[in-house]
Amino acid sequence: MKLLIRNGRVIDPATGIDAVCDVLIEGGTIRAVEPEIRLPDMSKARLVDATGCIVTPGLIDMHTHLREPGHEYKETIASGSRAAAAGGFTSIVCMANTQPVNDSAAVTRFICERARTTACVNVYPVGAITVGLRGETLTEMGDMKEAGIVAVSDDGVTVADAGVMRRGIEYARTFDLPVICHCEDRTLSRNGVMHEGLTSVRLGLRGIPAAAEEIMVARDILLAGLTGHPVHIAHVSTAGSVHLIRDAKARGIPVTAETAPHYFTLTDEAVLGFNTDAKVNPPLRTAADVTAVREGLRDGTLDVIASDHAPHSSLEKDLEFDNAAFGMIGLETTLALTLALVRENVLTMAQALEKLTVNPARILRLPKGVLTPGAAADITIFDPQQPWTVDRNRFFSKSKNSPLHGLQVAGTVRHTLVAGTVVFPFAT
Amino acid sequence: MELRHKNLLGIEDLSPEEISLILETASSMKEVSSRDIKKVPTLRGKTVINLFFEPSTRTRTSFEIAGKRLSADVINISSSSSSVVKGETLEDTGKNLQAMNPDLIVVRHPSPGAPHILARTLNASIINAGDGAHEHPTQALLDAYTIQEKKGKLQGLTVTIVGDITHSRVARSNIFLLKKMGAIVRVSGPRTMVPPFIESLGVTYVPELREAIRDTDVIMMLRIQLERQNQSFFPSIREYARCFGLSLPMLEHARKDVVIMHPGPVNRGVELSPEVLNAPYTIILDQVANGVAVRMALMYLLIGR
Amino acid sequence: MGKVMATRKVIMDRDDIDRTLNRIAHELWERNRGAEQFVFIGIRRRGVTIAHRLSKKLREFERVSIPVGALDITLYRDDLSEIASQPVLKKTEIPWPLNGKKVYLCDDVVYTGRTVRAALDSIHDLGRPEAIRLIVLIDRGHRELPIEPNYTGKYIATTKQELIEVMLEEDDGIDQVVLVQGL
Secondary structure, three states: OEEEEEEEEEEEOOOOEEEEEEEEEEOOEEEEEEOOOOOOOHHHEEEEEOOOOEEEEOEEEEEEOOOOOOOOOOOOHHHHHHHHHHOOEEEEEEOOOOOOOOOOHHHHHHHHHHHHHHOOOEEEEEEOOEHHHOOOOEOOHHHHHHHOOOEEEOOOOOOOOHHHHHHHHHHHHHOOOOEEEOOOOHHHHOOOOEEOOHHHHHHOOOEEOHHHHHHHHHHHHHHHHHHOOOEEEOOOOOHHHHHHHHHHHHOOOOEEEEEOHHHHOOOHHHHOOOOHHHOOOOOOOOHHHHHHHHHHHHOOOOOEEOOOEOOOOHHHHOOOOOOOOOOOOOOOOHHHHHHHHHHOOOOOHHHHHHOOOHHHHHHOOOOOOOOOOOOEOOEEEEEEEEEEEOOHHHOOOOOOOOOOOOOEEEEEEEEEEEOOEEEEOOOO | OOOOOOOEOOHHHOOHHHHHHHHHHHHHHHHHHOOOOOOOOOOOOOEEEEEEOOOOOHHHHHHHHHHHHOOOEEEEEEHHHOHHHHOOOHHHHHHHHHOOOOOEEEEEEOOOOHHHHHHHHOOOEEEEEEEOOOOOHHHHHHHHHHHHHHHOOOOOOEEEEEOOOOOOHHHHHHHHHHHHOOOEEEEEOOHHHOOOOHHHHOOEEOOOHHHHOOOOOEEEEOOOOHHHHHHOOOOOHHHHHHHHOEOHHHHOOOOOOOEEEOOOOOOEOOOEOHHHHOOOOEOHHHHHHHHHHHHHHHHHHHHOO | OOOOOOEEEEEEOHHHHHHHHHHHHHHHHHHHOOOOOEEEEEEOOHHHHHHHHHHHHHHHHHOOOOOEEEEOOHHHOOOOOOOOOOOOOOOOEOOOOOOOOEEEEEEEEEOOOHHHHHHHHHHHHHOOOOEEEEEEEEEOOOOOOOOOOOEEEEEOOOOOOOEEEEEOHHHHOOOEEEEEEOO
């Protein structure tokens, strides 16, 4: 069955295409990307009208938490994939801090099987660097790679011991596995619940200084230099981190980095009123840090935008601020917040889409993120202008923990296609 | 004028006019406490619940006496006897209490923002009697009342607050209040216990105590939690007392008409030497007396109609 | 129907008020000649002014010094929820013991009698006077409680829709009693 996407503005950051084109799909693969494609028998094809919309390679979110196995009441692979599809993502990467931790091929196989049978988008698991995320002994990365992991990370926690982290990076290098670093010095962030700054002083809440992140960013950059293996810094939140990464890249050290939309949109003032939906790790920082993160995206220091989608239920969030869990969901709002950067002239549309397509694909060595003939037909079609108001009750995610509720944004997903099948809008 | 609030969660929510109203009302309440029959029928039939998740004899007693002098029915719940121990959330505890229709809940809790959760959930008025390191508004109000009683005003006075500012809700509330009322505020203490952004609140950090108390009108000593020694905030009690405690020799650097305050309980020999503690210019007991009057004033203004 | 404007009618002017207070002062003294133990307690605010004026007149006419206390009855009111705005609480200042004394309670207007009831409750919480007598400048009727003044300046028949405004120089800058009609 042929599927023809007509009249959309096709933007493929990998090839530099930015033109009004049609896209022809058949058998789950892209067949042609040309202006005004004419088929011998139009009635045999399904037509999707993309007038006024942007057509892009399926978006990739390389940092999510899907909570299955272990905390299925917060999110499952199935519900997370629905949230992803609604957010325009055709591929998502899920972190290893499940329960049990994804530190063995058995758990990896479980996740892959659940993804295969219940997910409507591509799901790629990340394996842990250390067993149980305890930072002591290395996991069987070779076995896990065979089972399907695309990278290793202890995300959720840091490997505190530099010696262990060095070995972890070297061992991952053996299997050509990307290493994703959650940078946090626990001895500095100890007991902190928000950014250490003026707002934390006003609220009497214990703070997490920017240095807690920056110390580990510096360390992991140096370990990349030492081992010769690239590291990818997750959820960059501070100006100091951006500075360190920019400097490292200039000196030729193999490092890439990502940030999440909340770090270029919100400041620590979102916590005022003790709003637990704004409690996240790394914490929301100051306006100066937001500016630096935006600049880091603009000048390429930060390669990727990833949601760090972290679902939590009322059990974890309707508590005193000190006791609430860290994390916010983001699959369904990432695109809109990213488009705001385009509207505010921080990024061009192509640059923005690059952070969500070809860059994460390249870092993870996935054959995705491109819109060329022969590639898998993972495609996102969105209207960049359409305004909407974020409504937590309308999220497809099982969890509702977003501080963006009520925010006016623009940019809605019209269609999400995975392997040529329209997965969003959902068939009712 | 009125206090147009349902709750008192923090000094940050009050305007200078509202603070003046509370202090003026406290004056009238103080007179009630000096009578033979220390009772007026104003809050007759109102139910006041003291919900304390942190132990406290003096603050709770102060609120209890305040409520009873206004003829309210006062009930004390402390966390060891509540279902919190059984794992019930604060919100559920609140809803259970709400079902019994209280008029006012006075809450003290170790987590900042806990009273705000109750304020969102309940119809009853909420008074924050201390939420973690965030605020302790009634303490700041009674401190302000006491200062005004002794010095005649707040505006233009210099007040020095000494001690563990970072972890102190008394310090925070006092800083907010004194700044709103036009006082000049200095803080002193080891750098480990004075947050780096404190000057953005409009106060000056003076590390050396003898400089901090020079030419000041009021010295407010904060209680130090001795356990913080083990968390590397200060090396020893001996050093703390020598450098940041008030003794007679240290007070040589202060003016003769200075007054000394402390929210209590005092660590004798640490924040204040016994001689200073018993001196006439140390007005801790006035603070306690005024605490009842200020709390009566607040109860009246919040639920007295 | 057009809206009727409220009308203000001056019932008593400065001279009327002064004459009335003179009369009350003389009456008082006649009935209490020689009684040392009596005191004035004014109900805030204007009752206090009236008490001070009466005390001053007695000092002028009879060379006696009768002390004046001030009573704030806000904490004893039973109608706090009905009044439009929360009254400002002022201090009660009665700096002498009440036991065994004869109290002359003064107020500007008696209406439903509830203010006087609150004052009686308050006085009894402060001590046990030998007797309490009530002096009012204006009685406007419409009692809801069995309370009657012992000394009345003037009785003015009013309806519940009307308002009596007592203004005194010390409080309002002018001596005048006004009847406001047509509200």
